[in-house]
Structures are given as structure tokens and as C-alpha cells.
Amino acid sequence: MAAFKDKKNGTWYVQFRYTDWQGERQQKLKRGFDTKHDAQEWEREFLMQKKSDPNMTFESFYKMYENDVKPRLKLNTWLSKESVIKDKILPYFAKRKLSEITPKDVIEWQNTIRRLRDKRGKTYSQTYLKTIHNQLSAMFNHAIKYYSLTSNPAARAGNMGKEEHKEMLFWTLEEYQKFSEAVMDKPMSFYAFEMLYWCGIREGELLALTAEDFDFKARTVTINKSYQRLKGEDVITSPKTKKSNRTISMPQILCEEMQEYLGMFYSKADNERIFPITKHYLKHEMVRGSKAAGVKTIRIHDIRHSAVSLLIEMGFSALAIADRVGHESIDITYRYAHLFPSKQLEMANKLDVERSKIEKGDVKNVG
Numbered sequence: 001m002a003a004f005k006d007k008k009n010g011t012w013y014v015q016f017r018y019t020d021w022q023g024e025r026q027q028k029l030k031r032g033f034d035t036k037h038d039a040q041e042w043e044r045e046f047l048m049q050k051k052s053d054p055n056m057t058f059e060s061f062y063k064m065y066e067n068d069v070k071p072r073l074k075l076n077t078w079l080s081k082e083s084v085i086k087d088k089i090l091p092y093f094a095k096r097k098l099s100e101i102t103p104k105d106v107i108e109w110q111n112t113i114r115r116l117r118d119k120r121g122k123t124y125s126q127t128y129l130k131t132i133h134n135q136l137s138a139m140f141n142h143a144i145k146y147y148s149l150t151s152n153p154a155a156r157a158g159n160m161g162k163e164e165h166k167e168m169l170f171w172t173l174e175e176y177q178k179f180s181e182a183v184m185d186k187p188m189s190f191y192a193f194e195m196l197y198w199c200g201i202r203e204g205e206l207l208a209l210t211a212e213d214f215d216f217k218a219r220t221v222t223i224n225k226s227y228q229r230l231k232g233e234d235v236i237t238s239p240k241t242k243k244s245n246r247t248i249s250m251p252q253i254l255c256e257e258m259q260e261y262l263g264m265f266y267s268k269a270d271n272e273r274i275f276p277i278t279k280h281y282l283k284h285e286m287v288r289g290s291k292a293a294g295v296k297t298i299r300i301h302d303i304r305h306s307a308v309s310l311l312i313e314m315g316f317s318a319l320a321i322a323d324r325v326g327h328e329s330i331d332i333t334y335r336y337a338h339l340f341p342s343k344q345l346e347m348a349n350k351l352d353v354e355r356s357k358i359e360k361g362d363v364k365n366v367g
């Protein structure tokens with residue numbers, strides 16, 4: 001591989017030809033290297049990338065992984081993956097050849113990650129450790145599928161961490177009513193929490209709502225977007241999942257409240273956010289309202305749990321609730337199963353009735 005010295009400034013550059021993915025010959029020029037070796041090494045890595053050669057460095061592979069995966073994901077999802085990769089994976093594997101990373105290397109990396117501590121001086125949670133390992137394993141799987149890697153050393157090394165389910169907190173209807181009365185002094189807070197509780201929507205869905213999402217004649221609100229604050233900018237994305245796109249029927253009293261709230265605005269356009277606040281603001285109001293009302297403090301997302309628990313108590317099926325809140329019914333079955341009233345006694349009583357019919361001769365033979 002030839003490298004050339006730039007006589008003007010003394011740096012090195014490479015200039016060469018390669019075949020692109022469409023089979024066409026292209027010319028590549030790259031300047032600004034401090035040494036001849038650096039220039040040649042860059043050319044070598046570039047050509048291995050183009051050939052999908054697993055002997056490329058992990059750092060080179062990451063650049064390709066980013067180009068492949070990032071366009072398919074929502075920005076906030078990619079930023080979460082990027083943070084894990086740059087902070088917990090690249091510092092350890094960047095200069096290693098992709099094909100030479102072994103299960104033993106991954107185990108040593110796992111042991112190093114387990115010893116790391118966060119800003120509070122605590123080791124990472126089991127859930128976060130699992131997230132980190134899963135990301136590394138996903139990258140190797142991508143390399144197997146598209147870049148000729150033969151095996152996944154992270155899978156062979158075994159998992160790190162485990163998923164921990166946090167305690168599911170929720171308010172009873174009485175607790176929510178006390179809370180809502182405590183935040184009535186700030187209309188925007190009151191109406192925001194009314195939407196969260198009575199519709200069971202997610203925080204991002206709430207903060208993305210606009211006036212045009214409401215149909216007060218039909219008593220519905222349409223959920224078709226989500227709000228995120230990313231890198232200091234307001235970003236509107238698609239909802240969390242396909243099922244999150246939905247139309248929710250609102251109670252009449254909530255329709256009246258939201259009409260009243262929207263009537264407070266004199267110049268807000270139909271496509272402007274009606275709750276121009278942040279998640280931090282809502283969290284602050286949760287704490288303030290909980291203390292004032294004398295109810296336990298829960299997370300914003302726990303209001304969604306509260307809405308689901310109320311619907312369960314009212315006797316609605318898991319499928320109907322899933323349709324309203326925008327996720328799979330099996331998710332409700334697993335996560336909220338402890339809230340559903342037991343049917344065991346009801347089953348036993350009905351079996352008693354059927355058995356008594358047999359003993360009394362009330363059951364006729366069929367056939």
C-alpha cells in the first residue's frame with residue numbers, strides 16, 4: 001500500500017482505487033496523517049470495511065454498524081445504544097480485530113464492567129449490566145449476519161446481569177383524587193395529570209398532544225406521536241410501538257375539562273404542543289402534589305399503572321385494556337396479573353353447581 005508525503009505541510013496521504021458495492025471502480029483520497037504508517041493503516045482498514053473483512057478493527061466495524069443500524073431506529077433509541085457503545089464497549093475493544101475477540105476476552109471485559117461505579121459510587125444494576133452485554137452481543141450478531149464473522153464470542157461467554165422488575169406502584173382512585181385537587185392551583189399541571197390518569201397515556205404522548213388531536217364531538221383523542229428532549233432540542237417522533245398509534249375515547253367530564261383548558265389559549269395554533277412543559281417539570285409537580293395531598297410519591301409512569309389498575313378493578317378484559325393503553329395484551333397479563341381478581345373461587349362454585357345437577361339428574365344425556 002503506497003503512501004505519499006505532502007510537500008506543502010509535511011503530512012502524509014493515501015490515494016487509491018477500490019470497487020464499491022455496485023461493482024464500480026472509485027478513487028479515494030485521504031490527507032492529513034502524521035506518519036506514513038498511519039496513512040497505510042487507514043487505507044488497510046478502509047479496504048477491509050469495503051470487503052466486509054472480519055479482520056477489521058472493532059472500531060472500524062462500529063462505524064459500519066452505525067451506518068447500518070442508526071437509520072432504522074428512532075433517534076432516542078439510537079442515542080441510548082450509542083451511549084452504551086461509546087462508554088462501555090469501544091474503550092475496551094476498539095483496537096482489537098473483530099475476528100480475534102474471544103469468549104475469554106468478553107469474560108474479562110464483563111469482570112471489568114462489573115467493577116465500575118456510577119456517579120453515586122454504586123456498582124451498576126443487574127438490569128443495566130444485562131443491557132450492556134446485550135448490546136455487545138447484538139453487534140457481534142450483526143457482524144455474523146453481514147460481515148462474515150463466524151461466531152459470537154459474547155453469546156459463548158454467557159450473559160452478564162439479569163433483568164430486575166421494579167415494584168409496580170399505583171394510586172387508588174381516592175389517592176388520585178386527593179392528588180388532583182392538590183395541583184388545581186396550576187391549571188396546566190392539573191389538566192396534564194387528568195389526561196395521564198383518565199386516558200392511561202404515556203408521558204411522551206401527553207407532551208406531544210396538539211389541539212388537532214382532539215375530536216370533542218366524537219369524544220376522542222388521537223395518539224400518533226411522542227415528545228422527546230434530545231441534546232437540548234424538542235423532538236417529535238412516532239409513538240413507542242405500532243400499537244401505540246390509537247384513538248382513545250374520553251370520559252365526558254374529561255372532554256369538558258380539555259375544552260375548558262384549550263379555551264385558555266388565544267393564539268396557539270392547532271399543531272402546537274398544548275403542554276409546552278418538560279418531563280422534569282411534571283416530576284417536580286408530582287412530588288409537590290403528593291406531599292400536599294398526603295399520598296405516597298410515585299413515578300410519572302406509575303400513573304399509567306394506576307389507570308390500568310382502575311380499569312382492571314372495573315372488570316375490563318386484558319385485551320380491551322391493551323387496546324386503550326397501546327400495548328400487547330400479553331404484556332398486561334404478565335405485568336399486571338397480580339391486580340386481576342382471582343377467579344379460582346368463582347370456578348369452584350360453578351363446578352359445584354354443575355356437579356349438583358348431575359346428582360339431581362338434571363343433566364340429560366346427549367346422543
